[in-house]
Amino acid sequence: MRMAKGVEWALHTLLNLDMIGGGPVGSGQLAEAHGLSASYLNKQLQQLARAELVISVPGPRGGFRLARPLENITLLDVVEAIEGSTQVFHCTEIRCSGKIGELSPPPTGACAVNAAMRRAEQAWHQSLAAQTLADIRTEVDSTPLVRQVVRSALN
Amino acid sequence: MRMAKGVEWALHTLLNLDMIGGGPVGSGQLAEAHGLSASYLNKQLQQLARAELVISVPGPRGGFRLARPLENITLLDVVEAIEGSTQVFHCTEIRCSGKIGELSPPPTGACAVNAAMRRAEQAWHQSLAAQTLADIRTEVDSTPLVRQVVRSALN
Numbered sequence: 001m002r003m004a005k006g007v008e009w010a011l012h013t014l015l016n017l018d019m020i021g022g023g024p025v026g027s028g029q030l031a032e033a034h035g036l037s038a039s040y041l042n043k044q045l046q047q048l049a050r051a052e053l054v055i056s057v058p059g060p061r062g063g064f065r066l067a068r069p070l071e072n073i074t075l076l077d078v079v080e081a082i083e084g085s086t087q088v089f090h091c092t093e094i095r096c097s098g099k100i101g102e103l104s105p106p107p108t109g110a111c112a113v114n115a116a117m118r119r120a121e122q123a124w125h126q127s128l129a130a131q132t133l134a135d136i137r138t139e140v141d142s143t144p145l146v147r148q149v150v151r152s153a154l155n
Numbered sequence: 156m157r158m159a160k161g162v163e164w165a166l167h168t169l170l171n172l173d174m175i176g177g178g179p180v181g182s183g184q185l186a187e188a189h190g191l192s193a194s195y196l197n198k199q200l201q202q203l204a205r206a207e208l209v210i211s212v213p214g215p216r217g218g219f220r221l222a223r224p225l226e227n228i229t230l231l232d233v234v235e236a237i238e239g240s241t242q243v244f245h246c247t248e249i250r251c252s253g254k255i256g257e258l259s260p261p262p263t264g265a266c267a268v269n270a271a272m273r274r275a276e277q278a279w280h281q282s283l284a285a286q287t288l289a290d291i292r293t294e295v296d297s298t299p300l301v302r303q304v305v306r307s308a309l310n
Contacts, residue, residue, distance in 0.1 A: 003156050003243045011268045012249055035253030075271060088158045088243070094167055098190030099308035105299060112294035113166045116230060116286050124279030131271050139267035144260060153254035 006044040006082045009036055013045070014053065014066065014073060014133055015140060019150040023065030024057040030064070033153045044082060051081035070137055076128035086125055089117040161199040161237045164191055168200070169208065169221065169228060169288055170295060174305040178220030179212040185219070188308045199237060206236035225292055231283035241280055244272040 013030050017023045027045050031038035045064050048054045053073055054064045079086055091114035096107065140146055168185050172178045182200050186193035200219050203209045208228055209219045234241055246269035251262065295301055 001156060001158050001238055001241075001243055002245060005245070005247060007244065007272075008247060008249060008268065011272075015268070016255075031253075033253050033255050034249040035256065036249065075275060083156050086156070088156055089162065090157060090160070092160060092163060094163060094189040094191065098186075098188050100171075100188050100304055101190065103304040103307055104301070107298070109298070112291045113163065113170070115294070116291050117162075117166075120230060120279055120282035120286065123282035124275055127275035127278035131275065136267045136271050139270070143262070143264070146259070149255055149258045152258055 001088060003079070004082055006040070006047075007079055009034070009041055010044045010048055010078050010082050011075075011133070011136075013041065014048070014070070014078065015137060016150050016154060017054070017064065017066045018070050018133070018137060019147050020154045023054075024061070024063035025065070025154055026063040029154060033150070047081050048078070051077065053077060053081055070133035073133045074129050075131045075133075076125055078133075079128055086128070087121065089114070089121060091117070156243060158234070159237055161195070161202075162234055164189070164196055165199045165203055165233050165237050166230070166288070166291075168196065169203070169225070169233065170292060171305050171309060172209070172219065172221045173225050173288070173292060174302050175309045178209075179216070179218035180220070180309055181218040184309060188305070202236050203233075206232065208232060208236055225288035228288045229284050230286045230288075231280055233288075234283055241283070242276065244269070244276060246272075 012034060016030065016033055017025065027042040028038045030045070031041040045054060045056070049056045049064070052067050055067045056064055076086070091111055093111060095101065095104070095111055167189060171185065171188055172180065182197040183193045185200070186196040200209060200211070204211045204219070207222050210222045211217070211219055231241070246266055248266060250256065250259070250266055
């Protein structure tokens with residue numbers, strides 16, 4: 001049970017796009033900034049574009065730019081854009097299978113095991129949705145020289 | 156990003172062991188109760204035994220029995236027993252790689268992206284730890300006939 005590494009890549013790349021003033025920057029240059037695979041990062045950027053977090057700008061001076069301010073991008077937006085779904089527990093309704101399933105009357109309510117596991121995931125998703133990339137930028141900005149470094153690396 | 160189906164199997168099996176009064180019950184019988192693979196369920200039961208949630212009783216009338224009351228078994232105990240770790244976001248410190256890594260002074264604090272993702276997972280784990288299998292049993296008990304069905308299936 002492991003989140004795709006593309007989530008880490010996407011989060012840092014969105015922060016970098018903000019720090020240089022929005023873009024557009026090519027995927028090759030964005031990948032080089034963190035020593036990432038350009039083709040794999042390009043795939044993540046396409047997913048971020050489909051989720052309307054970045055805009056793909058065509059042409060020789062094109063690339064990717066932020067589609068909206070970091071205040072309006074939550075961790076959940078990014079995780080969902082890359083992972084597709086954030087559901088990790090999948091109920092296969094085993095209560096309706098086997099001997100127990102045969103002997104039981106048809107279930108009328110939701111499976112209690114599933115409901116409990118969903119409540120816990122809900123707490124996770126709520127925390128992901130409550131944190132914006134602007135909040136993270138505030139923390140990153142406490143690192144000395146960070147903006148100068150990102151601008152130098154992406155210019 | 157998907158939790159092993161063994162988590163669902165383990166949760167239902169622990170509830171069944173409680174409903175029949177604790178066990179021991181063989182893994183074959185426990186598997187048949189929900190139409191599961193006996194060899195795969197046996198692997199989950201061994202993991203539950205290593206985590207001290209069940210006790211393996213040897214001998215011809217042996218099997219598995221609960222190691223402690225459901226009040227003392229949380230969802231987090233079961234997920235950790237089966238999944239090993241509940242950490243889904245893995246920071247690979249890309250901030251220290253590539254051009255940005257080269258130009259940056261050595262980091263002094265934790266990565267802000269990682270810290271934010273960890274906070275969200277913490278909320279999930281806290282909710283998993285706050286729910287015991289006894290809480291789920293209370294919900295399951297509202298299903299008509301459930302105890303009789305489980306006892307018939309496992310006797």
